[in-house]
Structures are given as structure tokens and as C-alpha cells.
Amino acid sequence: MKLAGKTDVGRVRQDNQDDYRAGELPGDAAWALVCDGMGGARGGREASQCACSVIERCFQEQYSQCIPGEEETFLKKALLSANRYVFQKALREESLAGMGTTAVCALVRGGKAYLSHAGDSRAYLYRDGKLAQLTHDHSYVQELVDCGTITQEQAEHHPQKNIITRALGVDYRLEPEFTTVALQAGDVLLLCTDGLTNAVPTEQLEQLLRSGSFYDLPDVLIRTANENGGPDNITALLVGVEPMEVRHG
Known part of the structure; x- marks a missing residue:
């Protein structure tokens, strides 16, 4: 398994409200x-x-008890723990009232990717030169x-695109x-914030993923998003599934 990620403030925002974590x-x-994140710069x-810290701690302290078949329960519990922590912190501190965050979390093991998410940060599968979106935007x-009110093409430029449910x-x-x-073998998972997907069309993402070396890709994706205007914070995190002979040879 290979991991590579990067986050960037972009060209318009003053603060980076994105965060990411990953581990073997x-x-x-x-x-x-x-x-x-959302809810003002600090919030x-x-x-x-x-x-991120709460979910990372769940993996550090509780993953050893996640037996096969319990991946959904484990991931949802991790997101619910983070939800409770952030919600209670916002209640305690007036300056943080109304804060929240999207989350997309992947567990990769046993030849499968298990995903849990809330919000519009996305997970994609890159295979054979094509990207397939795995998550459904909230x-x-x-x-x-x-519900058929607008088309997918109209959604790309809708003025209320930033409202998450x-x-x-x-x-x-x-x-979640x-x-x-x-x-x-050879598949790549891409987890990212809307700062990437709003700035770089799918066809361009596919082209970049085809042409770049794995560990350079986060830099390449973020640089391209910034070249396309960088209107938001940008985060790209990749998980690569290596062939058996690479892994053991």
C-alpha cells in the first residue's frame, strides 16, 4: 500500500480549513x-x-478490535465520535458556535476499500485511466x-453549490x-476536498493521474487547481494498491 497527500490554502483564502490524516x-x-472545515476561519x-484527531485516535486505539465484517460499524463509530466531539466543543466555546466539517474516510484491507463520509468531500477510484466517483455528495x-430539477452539468456551476446538507x-x-x-492491483483511491474537484474537471484529473508518478501526484493536482484559479483550500490524498510482486519483491 502506498500513501501520498498534501493540502494547500489555495490562491484566494487566507486560512486553510482543510486537514487530512493517513497511515498504514x-x-x-x-x-x-x-x-x-466550515464556520469561519477559526471554527x-x-x-x-x-x-481528524478523534478519528485518528480511533484507528490507533480501537482498530485492533475491528474484525472482518465490522468495517462499517467501525468507520461509522469513528465519524460519530468525531461528530460528538466537535458538536460539544462548539457548544462550550461561543467563538466556535456553528462550526462543522465534512469528512471522507477510507479503510483499505483484504482487497476492498470501505468508505464512510458526510458532506461533499469525495472519494474516487482511479482504474485503467478512468475516475469513478465512489461517494455521493451531501x-x-x-x-x-x-430529484431531476437540474442536470449534473448545471450543478457544476450552480451558485449554491457550497451548501452542504x-x-x-x-x-x-x-x-454517515x-x-x-x-x-x-494498480488501483488508486483519491480522497479530496471540493477545492480540487471544483477547480479541476474530471477529464483533466484523469489526464494528470495517467501522466504523473504516484508520490508526485498530490503536488501536481494542487498546482493544477491553483493554476485554474485556486478559489478554495485544496487537499488531495492518494492510496495506491500495489501489485503483489512489488509488495513482496
Whole structure:
């Protein structure tokens, strides 16, 4: 398993409210997490960092008890723990009222990727030169697409694209979404914030992923987003599934 990630403030914002974490796990497994904070400069930064720290601690302290078949329960519990922590912190500190964060978290093991998320930060599968979106945006605009009010093309430029309908920390209740996908050798998972996907079209992302070497890709993706205007914070985190002969040879 290979991991590579980077975050950048972009060309417009004053503060970076994104955060990410990742790590290797026993048994040739790995985990990855991307968060995009909201609620003012301090609130957004605090929310994303706190959520990342809580979820990272869940992997450090509780992953050893996550037996096969319990991946969904484990991931959702980690996101719910982060939700509760951020929500309670916002209640205690007036200056942080209303803060929250998106989260997309992946656990990769046993030939599968297990994903849980809340918000519009995304996970993609890159395979054979093509990107497939694995997560479903929790956003007002996505709801308009789902009910047929607007097209996917219209959604790309909708003025209310930034309104999200689910996030960590804004309510004591949260329903994280879960999905899973079988992996093949050579696959790459891309976890990212909307600062990347809003600035770099899918076709350009595919071209960049085809042409770059794995460990250079976060730099390449972020540089391209900034060249395209960099209107928001940008985070790109990649998990590479290596062929058996590379892993053991």
C-alpha cells in the first residue's frame, strides 16, 4: 500500500480549513481521511483538525478490535465520535458556535476499500485511466440533481453549490453514509476536498493521474487547481494498491 497527500490554502483564502490524516495498518492495510472545515476561519480550522484527531485516535486505539465484517460499524463509530466531539466543543466555546466539517474516510484491507463520509468531500477510484466517483455528495445541489430539477452539468456551476446538507459537528445526530468497492492491483483511491474537484474537471484529473508518478501526484493536482484559479483550500490524498510482486519483491 502506498500513501501520498498534501493540502494547500489555495490562491484566494487566507486560512486553510482543510486537514487530512493517513497511515498504514497491520496486515498490509491502510486508512485515509480528508476533512473540510466550515464556520469561519477559526471554527473551520478547529472543526477539521479536531475531527481528524478523534478519528485518528480511533484507528490507533480501537482498530485492533475491528474484525472482518465490522468495517462499517467501525468507520461509522469513528465519524460519530468525531461528530460528538466537535458538536460539544462548539457548544462550550461561543467563538466556535456553528462550526462543522465534512469528512471522507477510507479503510483499505483484504482487497476492498470501505468508505464512510458526510458532506461533499469525495472519494474516487482511479482504474485503467478512468475516475469513478465512489461517494455521493451531501449537498443542496446534489439533491436538486437527484430529484431531476437540474442536470449534473448545471450543478457544476450552480451558485449554491457550497451548501452542504450533512456534516460533522453541526448536530448531535449524524448518519454517515457507507460504501465499499473491490480493489485490483494498480488501483488508486483519491480522497479530496471540493477545492480540487471544483477547480479541476474530471477529464483533466484523469489526464494528470495517467501522466504523473504516484508520490508526485498530490503536488501536481494542487498546482493544477491553483493554476485554474485556486478559489478554495485544496487537499488531495492518494492510496495506491500495489501489485503483489512489488509488495513482496
